[in-house]
Amino acid sequence: MSLLNNRFHKNLPKFISNLNNILSVKRVPSKLIFILIGLLSTIWFLVRVIPKPSRAYYPCMKAAYPFMSGFITYFLGLTTTIFAYRKYKSKLADAKYIAAGLFFLAALLAGIYTTTTNSIPVYANSNYLLGPNNPIGEAKGIFPGRVVWEWNPDATNENCSNEFGDGWFMDKNTNMNIIDSMVTNAVLKLTGENTIKDSWDNLFKYFNNNHEKGNVSYKDGEKIFIRVNQVSASSSTYNKDTYEILDQKRYGMAETSPQVVLAILRQLVNEFGIKEENISVGDPMKHMYKHVYEMWHNEFPNVIYIDTDARLGRTAPVKPIQPSIYYSDRGSILKTNGTTGDPYYSDYFPTVITQANYMIVIPALKAHARGGVTLNAKIHFGSNLYGNAAHLHGGLVAPNEEDNNPMRTGYGLYRVQVDLMGSKYLGGNTVLFLVDGLWAGSEANDPPRKFQSAPFNGDWTSSIFMSQDQVAIESVCFDFLKAEFTADRTPFYGDYPQMLGADDYLNQAADSTYWPADFKYDPEKDGTSIGSLGVCEHWNNPIDKQYSRNLNTGNGIELLFPQSYITDTEEDKSNIPENTILYQNYPNPFNPTTTIKFSVSNTEHATIKIIDILGEVVSIPFDKKISAGTFEINFDGSNLSSGIYFCRLETSSITKTKKLILLK
Numbered sequence: 001m002s003l004l005n006n007r008f009h010k011n012l013p014k015f016i017s018n019l020n021n022i023l024s025v026k027r028v029p030s031k032l033i034f035i036l037i038g039l040l041s042t043i044w045f046l047v048r049v050i051p052k053p054s055r056a057y058y059p060c061m062k063a064a065y066p067f068m069s070g071f072i073t074y075f076l077g078l079t080t081t082i083f084a085y086r087k088y089k090s091k092l093a094d095a096k097y098i099a100a101g102l103f104f105l106a107a108l109l110a111g112i113y114t115t116t117t118n119s120i121p122v123y124a125n126s127n128y129l130l131g132p133n134n135p136i137g138e139a140k141g142i143f144p145g146r147v148v149w150e151w152n153p154d155a156t157n158e159n160c161s162n163e164f165g166d167g168w169f170m171d172k173n174t175n176m177n178i179i180d181s182m183v184t185n186a187v188l189k190l191t192g193e194n195t196i197k198d199s200w201d202n203l204f205k206y207f208n209n210n211h212e213k214g215n216v217s218y219k220d221g222e223k224i225f226i227r228v229n230q231v232s233a234s235s236s237t238y239n240k241d242t243y244e245i246l247d248q249k250r251y252g253m254a255e256t257s258p259q260v261v262l263a264i265l266r267q268l269v270n271e272f273g274i275k276e277e278n279i280s281v282g283d284p285m286k287h288m289y290k291h292v293y294e295m296w297h298n299e300f301p302n303v304i305y306i307d308t309d310a311r312l313g314r315t316a317p318v319k320p321i322q323p324s325i326y327y328s329d330r331g332s333i334l335k336t337n338g339t340t341g342d343p344y345y346s347d348y349f350p351t352v353i354t355q356a357n358y359m360i361v362i363p364a365l366k367a368h369a370r371g372g373v374t375l376n377a378k379i380h381f382g383s384n385l386y387g388n389a390a391h392l393h394g395g396l397v398a399p400n401e402e403d404n405n406p407m408r409t410g411y412g413l414y415r416v417q418v419d420l421m422g423s424k425y426l427g428g429n430t431v432l433f434l435v436d437g438l439w440a441g442s443e444a445n446d447p448p449r450k451f452q453s454a455p456f457n458g459d460w461t462s463s464i465f466m467s468q469d470q471v472a473i474e475s476v477c478f479d480f481l482k483a484e485f486t487a488d489r490t491p492f493y494g495d496y497p498q499m500l501g502a503d504d505y506l507n508q509a510a511d512s513t514y515w516p517a518d519f520k521y522d523p524e525k526d527g528t529s530i531g532s533l534g535v536c537e538h539w540n541n542p543i544d545k546q547y548s549r550n551l552n553t554g555n556g557i558e559l560l561f562p563q564s565y566i567t568d569t570e571e572d573k574s575n576i577p578e579n580t581i582l583y584q585n586y587p588n589p590f591n592p593t594t595t596i597k598f599s600v601s602n603t604e605h606a607t608i609k610i611i612d613i614l615g616e617v618v619s620i621p622f623d624k625k626i627s628a629g630t631f632e633i634n635f636d637g638s639n640l641s642s643g644i645y646f647c648r649l650e651t652s653s654i655t656k657t658k659k660l661i662l663l664k
Helices: 014-025 030-049 053-057 059-093 097-116 176-191 196-209 258-271 290-297 378-382 390-395 416-422 470-484 504-510
Strands: 146-151 224-228 279-282 304-306 358-362 364-368 372-374 430-441 463-467 558-560 593-600 604-612 617-626 629-636 643-650 655-662
Touching: 146 176, 146 470, 176 196, 176 258, 176 463, 196 258, 196 430, 224 258, 258 279, 258 290, 258 358, 258 430, 290 304, 364 470, 372 378, 372 470, 378 416, 390 416, 416 504, 430 470, 463 470, 470 504, 593 604, 593 617, 604 629, 617 629
Parallel strands: 146 558, 224 279, 224 358, 279 304, 358 430, 364 430
Antiparallel strands: 146 463, 364 372, 430 463, 593 629, 604 617, 604 643, 643 655
């Protein structure tokens, strides 16, 4: 059997893939093939990337990387084991028993590590069940299906190392003034109002109208809970006496930015006039770090801050008398230990949730090893009082995290996220859905990652998403994550959104047609099935990012773009000076060569990237520092398939794009 799967095989250098085929046909042992392919991949990667680091993003380099890293890990582990074992025998012969014992232990540990270390699972790039711009479900919101995307690269420090003492969450790395502006812009755009006070007034009125309370706004005394994601704040990550974050492996993990929460608190208290004591904020299953607590408490000392411990000004969650949710599988899927153990039927949510009149949910933008993504639905795995979320994993696409049985891929299966989204205490009680995309992550327990996809182009995501439609905002954020985390682009981070069926919960939340056969979602166990929770739709492509309401072709999602986003595929719609221009290539369509012409106004570094319809960079024909002037390059598409591509000019100040059509 060939060592290489088809996805990597097609992108590896021909001499490596041909060697693999020859050795496989001749029945050479797979271990020997692994060593040869690993050695060649390492040499190929280093020879190509060291002289020109930008080559690391070439498809062949991304394909070679997993074999290089796996080979190096195996080689180091094996040599360490051999060295330590030989030293053990030598010391034993010299009757130096303590030293011999230490070397034996080192050999044992190195051997265990070498033979048991698992690589990140890799999934084939998958397509959604729904095609592009094929909305299903019932759009929600003052402007139905509207999702606001705010993006400002200056909100985050591009040079943040995220090492201890330089965490992404620190004020020097996250600009509070810009965050305030982004959150303000998002709320105003979402509601179509001119002031924050009027915006929140309409948000509350829309919510109450849809909960049979009439056209009324917030009333004094009503309770609001702001649900955040603080997944890293568990045992051994903080000083027990001060809650100060420690230098440990979970330091700097991607989670809700405290600055985004502070911006929301300022709007609710300072501009809308809600009393602090009527607002609670926190993650019921986690602790609250000192730097987070102080940022919020210094401005709003009377807000209630939720922590699993009631110490140092924090308030512990309280368990209600009755269960808060009854999972609709009725014990057939969910088990106490994931896919094993006793059936699990119901959960208790803390009273800060069950007694809240409104909830505001602010998860971080992250992929997830078990669920594909973790957003407004998955955040509620931490809203129960069970102590952990293991009992809910059975309702996900990959219950055991890695690519091991039982996998629940495909469509039309019970998805526990739908119960959480439909719960009257969770998704059903949320007045505003946000996704904090300032520092997006590749997995729930990973640090933030710089995105390679447009428009981020190797920088932090620096984004905020906002909607009144929970399915719509999940769909949009899923599109961003699925476009970024592919096996070719991020083989060393994981490509979890590509798991087949990871989007199944969105289809089911939008439309009961996609539910399992003879199944009903009834998380209240009152005999009434949930209705459509919102509209599900996926964009036309990762470059244009257009939905049906943007295109005037349907009643699905409307994505409002930030001013800083330039997607100049047909004409320049920005106010960038015209002496910096990317001209239309000629000829177009072309086969197989075409001329790309561009002008720059200053001496700066310029890069031309060719990007396919999936957002993958397939070629970088130009990448160097140039003086002001006009340039022409000849692009050869002989190695590409027929189709639509995008030519993107990137400089230190602008990004411009034109559409290319290759016809063979």
